[in-house]
Each structure stands twice: as C-alpha cells, then as structure tokens.
Amino acid sequence: MMRILIVDDEAPARLRLRSVLQAIGGAEVVGEASNGEEALRQVVEHNPDVVLLDIRMPGMDGLECARHLASLATPPAVIFTTAYDRFAIDAFEAQATDYLVKPVRKERLEAALERARRPNAAQKAALSKSDGQRRRQICARVRDSLRLIDVDNIYYFRADQKYVTVRHTGGEVLIEDSLKSLEEEFGGLFTRIHRNALVATGRIGALEKDANGHFHVRIREIDELLEVSRRLVPEVRKLIRAS
Numbered sequence: 001m002m003r004i005l006i007v008d009d010e011a012p013a014r015l016r017l018r019s020v021l022q023a024i025g026g027a028e029v030v031g032e033a034s035n036g037e038e039a040l041r042q043v044v045e046h047n048p049d050v051v052l053l054d055i056r057m058p059g060m061d062g063l064e065c066a067r068h069l070a071s072l073a074t075p076p077a078v079i080f081t082t083a084y085d086r087f088a089i090d091a092f093e094a095q096a097t098d099y100l101v102k103p104v105r106k107e108r109l110e111a112a113l114e115r116a117r118r119p120n121a122a123q124k125a126a127l128s129k130s131d132g133q134r135r136r137q138i139c140a141r142v143r144d145s146l147r148l149i150d151v152d153n154i155y156y157f158r159a160d161q162k163y164v165t166v167r168h169t170g171g172e173v174l175i176e177d178s179l180k181s182l183e184e185e186f187g188g189l190f191t192r193i194h195r196n197a198l199v200a201t202g203r204i205g206a207l208e209k210d211a212n213g214h215f216h217v218r219i220r221e222i223d224e225l226l227e228v229s230r231r232l233v234p235e236v237r238k239l240i241r242a243s
Contacts, residue, residue: 002027002113005048007039007065008081009057017052017081017104024110036060040068040139040146048076050097050116055082060137068139068146071177077116079109134185138166140173147173151189155203155219156226157182159196167222193217193228193236207233207240 004027008014014032021027030046033039035057043051051069055062062080069075083102098112137148153169163174164182183190183198190198205218208225215233216225228236 003030003048005031005051007033008054009034036065050077079112140175156199
C-alpha cells in the first residue's frame with residue numbers, strides 16, 4: 001500500500017485527488033496539507049512514500065517545498081499537480097517523478113504512481129537547487145518535527161563532521177546540507193571565511209588578530225569570534241572595507 005500525502009490550497013482539488021486515488025486502489029492517503037509549511041510538518045508525522053504537490057500556493061509554494069523535502073535523509077517522491085503547464089520545465093529540472101495538469105486523470109496519476117520511488121542522491125542534489133532560486137528558509141529536523149529558519153536570521157553555518165551547525169537569532173540547529181551546497185546556493189549572502197565556516201556577509205564585523213597570529217572575524221550582534229583561514233584574510237578584509 002503506497003502512502004500518499006495530498007498538498008493543495010483548494011479543498012475541492014484535494015477531494016478530487018482522494019477520489020481518483022480511491023478509484024486506482026493500492027494507495028492510502030495518510031494526510032492533507034493546504035500549504036508548503038504544513039506539508040513539511042505532515043511529511044515528518046506521516047512519512048509518506050509520495051507527495052502530490054500543488055505548485056501555486058500562498059506562502060511557501062510547491063517548488064520551494066520540494067527543495068526542503070530534498071534535504072531530508074529519506075525524501076518522498078514528488079508528483080507535481082497544478083493547473084498551470086508553464087511550470088513543467090522547473091518541475092522536471094527538479095527531477096520530479098511526474099508533472100500532472102489539473103484536472104488530474106486517473107490513467108495519468110496511476111502511471112505516475114507506478115514510476116514513483118524515493119529519489120537517489122543525484123536527484124536529491126538536483127531538487128535541492130531546482131529552478132535556480134534560493135530558499136528563503138532553511139529546514140532543520142528538531143526531534144520529531146521540522147523547523148524552518150529564515151535565511152535573513154542566520155549568522156553563520158559551521159561544519160562539524162557530518163553535520164552543519166546553523167547559528168541564528170533563535171539559537172542553533174543541525175542540518176545535513178553540505179557547506180559546499182550552501183555556498184553555491186547562497187553565494188553573496190554568505191561568505192566563506194574558513195573551510196568549515198560560512199558567515200552572513202552583512203554580519204561580518206571587525207577582523208582581529210590574536211597573540212598567535214591567527215585571524216578571526218567578530219560577528220555582529222552576538223559578539224562571537226570565528227577563525228579566518230589565512231588565505232581568505234585578504235577577501236574578508238576587502239569585504240569589511242567595502243561595508
């Protein structure tokens with residue numbers, strides 16, 4: 001029995017998908033959501049195999065939601081369902097299992113479910129940077145829930161073994177994104193100061209040198225020092241002078 005989560009901001013659309021799934025058989029609807037943030041919470045709670053995901057929704061849209069889902073250790077397969085065919089290129093660049101235009105036909109949904117499977121590592125990587133847009137929030141698993149942190153509230157990312165610590169205005173969380181992927185996505189907003197750290201460019205304060213000749217930057221607002229690689233000192237100094 002395939003476990004399905006239906007995500008659409010319109011109740012009649014969710015009801016129609018339920019009806020089509022019932023006609024197909026072999027699928028269990030484990031939950032419904034009306035927006036991207038609610039969908040992320042439902043995914044953690046119900047662990048669906050497949051998410052039927054609308055694209056145009058208020059707040060977090062389907063494409064951004066899919067990027068957050070891709071950051072999970074075992075993301076569900078995503079089948080986009082939308083009234084607009086102009087998002088098809090973005091969806092397939094995101095390595096979606098399928099893209100269905102409303103009204104969703106039984107035969108098309110059945111075929112899409114047959115192809116649905118959990119994405120491999122390459123698909124996850126493609127999905128996490130789909131459509132070339134930056135995420136507005138970072139998704140972190142905190143115990144049995146997902147927490148969304150506004151990118152604007154992040155001071156820095158710091159790598160430690162297999163996890164990355166996100167230091168933000170509300171504290172710290174751990175994520176599984178790599179520093180390299182974060183640097184590619186948020187280049188300009190965050191600056192590499194060390195092989196293990198990216199700092200919000202606008203929060204870089206003074207550059208200081210300690211008694212041992214090591215350089216550090218002082219992070220504005222939290223008055224915290226982070227080490228700067230010697231080879232990156234000129235770049236950091238240039239940023240400070242330009243600010």
